[in-house]
Amino acid sequence: MSNLSFSETRALALKACRGAGFSWGLAEEAQDLVHTLALLDFPALEMLASLLRLYEAPRRDSTPKEPCPSSPNWTAGKRTLCGVTLATYLRDTGFAIIQKKSGGCGRSNYIGPVAGPLFVAAAAVGVNRTTGLESRLCWESASVEVNNGAIKTGGTGLLDPIARELVIIDRAADLDRSESEALEKRIANAARRISTSETALAFLQALAARTLVPESDQSRSRGAGEGN
Amino acid sequence: MILRSPSTIMRLERLGSFHQSRLSFMRILLRRMARENWQIETLQSKLNDQGVGHAVIAAKGPERTYTLVAFSHDLPDEQRTDRVIAEAWDTTFALYDGIPDDAEIERLSKNVPLQEKGRVSARELTLSRANKSSRLFGQVVDALSEGRQPDNQPLEETGYLMRTTAVYGSGKFGAADREMIAGRPEFLAPFQAEMLTVYLIRLFVFDLVDHLAKIKGGEKAVRLSRDRKRRLGIGNSTGLGMAPFIVNHPQLFHAWVFAKETALARVLAVSEATEQEIQTFTEIIFRTQSLIADWKTKDPVLSEKLRLLEEDLEKLSKKADAKLLSGPSPWARLVRFAEETLGLEAQELLASIVLEPYGRIVDDLADTMSVDEKSDFPIDGSRSVGEFRELIEGLYDFALQTDFSQPSEQARFWYVSEAKLEPRLGERFDEDGSELESPLSVARDISRLYEKLALQPSDTLLAEFLLKFPEHRHVARRIGIASRCSYMEIQDNLLSETMRPIDMLRAKLSFFGATKFDPRSDRWVRICMFQGAPLADEVVDDRDEWMYPAAADE
Numbered sequence: 001m002s003n004l005s006f007s008e009t010r011a012l013a014l015k016a017c018r019g020a021g022f023s024w025g026l027a028e029e030a031q032d033l034v035h036t037l038a039l040l041d042f043p044a045l046e047m048l049a050s051l052l053r054l055y056e057a058p059r060r061d062s063t064p065k066e067p068c069p070s071s072p073n074w075t076a077g078k079r080t081l082c083g084v085t086l087a088t089y090l091r092d093t094g095f096a097i098i099q100k101k102s103g104g105c106g107r108s109n110y111i112g113p114v115a116g117p118l119f120v121a122a123a124a125v126g127v128n129r130t131t132g133l134e135s136r137l138c139w140e141s142a143s144v145e146v147n148n149g150a151i152k153t154g155g156t157g158l159l160d161p162i163a164r165e166l167v168i169i170d171r172a173a174d175l176d177r178s179e180s181e182a183l184e185k186r187i188a189n190a191a192r193r194i195s196t197s198e199t200a201l202a203f204l205q206a207l208a209a210r211t212l213v214p215e216s217d218q219s220r221s222r223g224a225g226e227g228n
Numbered sequence: 229m230i231l232r233s234p235s236t237i238m239r240l241e242r243l244g245s246f247h248q249s250r251l252s253f254m255r256i257l258l259r260r261m262a263r264e265n266w267q268i269e270t271l272q273s274k275l276n277d278q279g280v281g282h283a284v285i286a287a288k289g290p291e292r293t294y295t296l297v298a299f300s301h302d303l304p305d306e307q308r309t310d311r312v313i314a315e316a317w318d319t320t321f322a323l324y325d326g327i328p329d330d331a332e333i334e335r336l337s338k339n340v341p342l343q344e345k346g347r348v349s350a351r352e353l354t355l356s357r358a359n360k361s362s363r364l365f366g367q368v369v370d371a372l373s374e375g376r377q378p379d380n381q382p383l384e385e386t387g388y389l390m391r392t393t394a395v396y397g398s399g400k401f402g403a404a405d406r407e408m409i410a411g412r413p414e415f416l417a418p419f420q421a422e423m424l425t426v427y428l429i430r431l432f433v434f435d436l437v438d439h440l441a442k443i444k445g446g447e448k449a450v451r452l453s454r455d456r457k458r459r460l461g462i463g464n465s466t467g468l469g470m471a472p473f474i475v476n477h478p479q480l481f482h483a484w485v486f487a488k489e490t491a492l493a494r495v496l497a498v499s500e501a502t503e504q505e506i507q508t509f510t511e512i513i514f515r516t517q518s519l520i521a522d523w524k525t526k527d528p529v530l531s532e533k534l535r536l537l538e539e540d541l542e543k544l545s546k547k548a549d550a551k552l553l554s555g556p557s558p559w560a561r562l563v564r565f566a567e568e569t570l571g572l573e574a575q576e577l578l579a580s581i582v583l584e585p586y587g588r589i590v591d592d593l594a595d596t597m598s599v600d601e602k603s604d605f606p607i608d609g610s611r612s613v614g615e616f617r618e619l620i621e622g623l624y625d626f627a628l629q630t631d632f633s634q635p636s637e638q639a640r641f642w643y644v645s646e647a648k649l650e651p652r653l654g655e656r657f658d659e660d661g662s663e664l665e666s667p668l669s670v671a672r673d674i675s676r677l678y679e680k681l682a683l684q685p686s687d688t689l690l691a692e693f694l695l696k697f698p699e700h701r702h703v704a705r706r707i708g709i710a711s712r713c714s715y716m717e718i719q720d721n722l723l724s725e726t727m728r729p730i731d732m733l734r735a736k737l738s739f740f741g742a743t744k745f746d747p748r749s750d751r752w753v754r755i756c757m758f759q760g761a762p763l764a765d766e767v768v769d770d771r772d773e774w775m776y777p778a779a780a781d782e
Binding site for chain 2: 003004005006007008022023024025026028029032085088089091092093094096126127130191192193209210211212213214215216218219
């Protein structure tokens with residue numbers, strides 16, 4: 001296992017996603033979601049590696065398509081939804097799109113399959129901290145409740161790489177304030193290091209290396225000390 | 229109170245004319261250390277007859293102690309290089325959180341000298357290294373060993389005996405994350421750990437040169453005089469590695485510039501200056517003329533700027549006579565004079581030195597110069613495309629006015645090199661790799677986004693647009709931030725063939741407090757830090773004008 005600082009974790013996430021073909025903007029979102037998951041003690045870089053192994057570049061056909069009368073669920077057609085793309089879209093709308101599209105019943109339609117469902121939960125945590133919006137996310141054998149700045153997880157499937165059907169509900173349990181305070185303390189302990197398996201690290205570093213430009217005769221002569 | 233407009237201030241040529249000020253980070257650090265009566269003590273010095281070994285220097289504040297652990301090595305002259313490809317250095321350092329025991333020093337001895345190839349822990353706040361100024365270091369040791377002080381002139385001209393080539397913090401190579409220390413009052417202002425590191429390195433260098441002189445000269449040797457020590461700072465060699473920072477941290481850069489502009493606005497609002505304030509300013513102008521006269525460079529562009537600056541300072545000095553300074557709104561009138569008749573260097577120098585008499589009304593702004601960068605991260609996807617276009621028109625006129633179909637406006641591209649993982653600037657039409665360019669092409673990307681938005685129905689939600697066109701997300705986020713941070717954006721095209729990266733470096737380094745900028749090309753500069761600063765036992769003095777040289781004591 002390797003121990004990385006939060007700064008190193010963020011930098012690696014950003015460059016690995018870019019190397020995998022994400023746009024810079026989406027890579028930044030992934031970086032932020034990885035940071036949130038790491039703060040919450042999830043194996044964030046392993047989860048990112050797992051997502052990027054499923055497919056590298058989130059293409060247009062892996063982005064969510066809204067429900068319609070003939071297709072009541074959020075899907076990506078025949079492909080798996082990218083959890084980072086979905087999380088980003090939901091965060092952009094403050095998760096309001098779920099409520100709006102569900103006809104105000106407070107429960108989304110089924111969404112799926114989704115690669116990296118925990119990234120969606122990370123987005124929900126971020127939205128809760130900034131707007132107070134509570135939510136509950138459920139998928140096979142897993143649930144995540146976000147409220148009052150606290151998070152409560154359940155089930156054995158939290159780290160599943162793919163959720164077949166994700167549901168987001170705009171109600172969560174009234175989580176205990178003491179759970180929120182414990183979360184704040186964990187987040188504040190920035191002296192922590194992020195443990196990552198060597199396998200995940202090597203995979204992500206290889207992706208990150210794709211963002212680097214090899215030397216050429218022209219660049220060698222210019223370097224950083226050359227110029228005009 | 230009116231601040232200078234971002235469209236005036238945020239042009240690269242003006243940013244590249246910035247000077248240090250009261251709100252520079254090293255001055256903020258030393259004022260705090262004086263106010264809080266920090267004590268500095270060398271806890272260990274184990275250097276052999278070649279000067280190889282280690283030393284431990286502690287800086288004790290009211291609540292915490294920070295320790296510089298310094299390693300001195302025997303580096304052959306032919307291996308000495310400032311370039312990031314170096315693998316060995318004269319000295320390497322870590323700033324330790326607390327006081328390290330022998331086991332910790334042993335651990336550090338195995339990693340710190342390796343720098344990027346080693347690994348430090350969350351107990352280390354910074355990792356750094358420094359090389360000797362080959363000619364001057366040896367001259368000073370020789371002189372001291374012979375029982376005499378070295379000549380003042382080369383010390384003044386060079387300004388340092390050693391120069392750092394990197395000072396890493398904020399979680400790099402395993403060091404402590406910024407979040408770990410951000411809540412500590414002593415690290416509230418930006419880069420305080422890095423500034424403390426460089427200050428303590430300066431003290432170590434004095435100890436090293438005295439030690440080597442003693443070894444060489446025995447009883448005959450003398451220590452470097454206090455006056456000469458004060459005249460020496462720590463040099464730094466900075467290239468493109470630093471340039472992207474002010475683009476990649478827009479909220480932070482806005483906070484720095486906004487604080488300085490607010491400070492200026494407060495001073496310009498002063499309706500009448502006291503005798504003491506006038507006297508302080510007059511003295512600073514006089515000492516600044518000496519500072520500029522000692523500022524040497526072979527760079528032709530800066531040489532010409534300095535020649536004009538000396539002329540402008542003469543005009544400024546004549547204008548700032550007793551009648552003007554004792555009249556109404558003296559500083560506003562003086563700044564107006566500078567804007568109407570003097571060059572950019574003089575205008576920005578005046579914007580800095582006019583703050584000097586007014587610590588009581590500007591120094592508090594130091595606490596506003598750090599930000600939580602995550603707070604502005606989310607994009608407000610509920611905005612409409614039409615609204616967003618209007619926002620771009622209001623904020624990014626400079627980008628929309630640039631014709632990116634012209635090759636000259638896309639001549640360069642920023643990238644990270646595989647060889648040393650460092651930022652570089654490539655020539656787009658002569659070099660490979662532009663498909664991997666870094667997202668520093670702000671103006672061009674704004675322009676592209678604007679054109680794309682024009683093709684969408686105005687009432688389309690931004691969230692929907694970005695879902696469909698994720699390649700515009702990065703710059704869309706910047707626009708959202710810019711609507712709240714008016715001083716964040718360099719209002720020039722960073723891809724242009726005429727763009728000088730050195731202007732980006734100077735802007736950032738001026739906030740560090742650097743002086744004696746000495747460009748070695750348009751993308752590499754040497755500077756001096758802490759030249760004139762108090763010595764270890766003088767830190768508690770509250771004199772804050774040490775940046776401006778007084779007459780020599782001897």
